[in-house]
Amino acid sequence: MKIDGVFIFIGYVPNTESLEGLIELNKWKEIVVDKDMRTNVIGVFAAGDSIQKRYRQVTTAVADGTIAALSAADYINNLKKVEAE
Ligand SMILES: Cc1cc2nc3c(=O)[nH]c(=O)nc-3n(C[C@H](O)[C@H](O)[C@H](O)COP(=O)(O)OP(=O)(O)OC[C@H]3O[C@@H](n4cnc5c(N)ncnc54)[C@H](O)[C@@H]3O)c2cc1C
Numbered sequence: 513m514k515i516d517g518v519f520i521f522i523g524y525v526p527n528t529e530s531l532e533g534l535i536e537l538n539k540w541k542e543i544v545v546d547k548d549m550r551t552n553v554i555g556v557f558a559a560g561d562s563i564q565k566r567y568r569q570v571t572t573a574v575a576d577g578t579i580a581a582l583s584a585a586d587y588i589n590n591l592k593k594v595e596a597e
Contacts, residue, residue, distance in 0.1 A: 524540070525540070525541055526540075526541055526542055526543075526561060526562040527562070528541050528542070528543060528562055529541070534553070535551045535553055535556060535558075536551065536552040538564050540564075542563055542564040542565075543558040543562050543563045543564065544563075545558050545559075545563045547579075548579060548583040549563070549576055549583050550583060554587075555587055557580040557581075557583055557584050557587075558580065559573065559576035559577045559579070559580040560573040560576050560577060561573060563576065
């Protein structure tokens with residue numbers, strides 16, 4: 513068969529093995545987050561294909577990343593406020 517290229521199907525299991533027992537994962541090994549991309553561990557955020565969600569596209573990954581970054585900044589700013597008090 514003459515072909516110009518191949519896409520190798522690597523499956524849907526995210527590379528989250530190293531997080532097992534540290535961060536809450538669902539039965540598909542996806543990271544469980546809330547709407548602000550917070551995990552169950554305070555100060556740890558997740559985004560993109562590795563999280564529990566329905567649609568995995570570049571646009572959804574980018575949006576998740578924006579939310580996670582803003583949430584992380586918010587978290588750090590609140591820590592600084594508490595330290596200053
Ligand atoms: C064949 C294919 C076609 C697709 N076509 C489209 C499309 O047409 N349009 C569309 O919108 N979306 C498409 N998608 C989906 C889109 O690519 C993903 O939703 C998007 O790339 C997710 O971005 P991400 O940053 O979460 O993950 P990724 O882009 O997968 O980036 C994760 C990065 O983390 C790295 N990494 C993994 N484990 C570790 C580790 N332990 N330490 C350090 N780094 C690590 C990986 O090497 C990778 O660079 C396609 C996906 C595939 C597989």
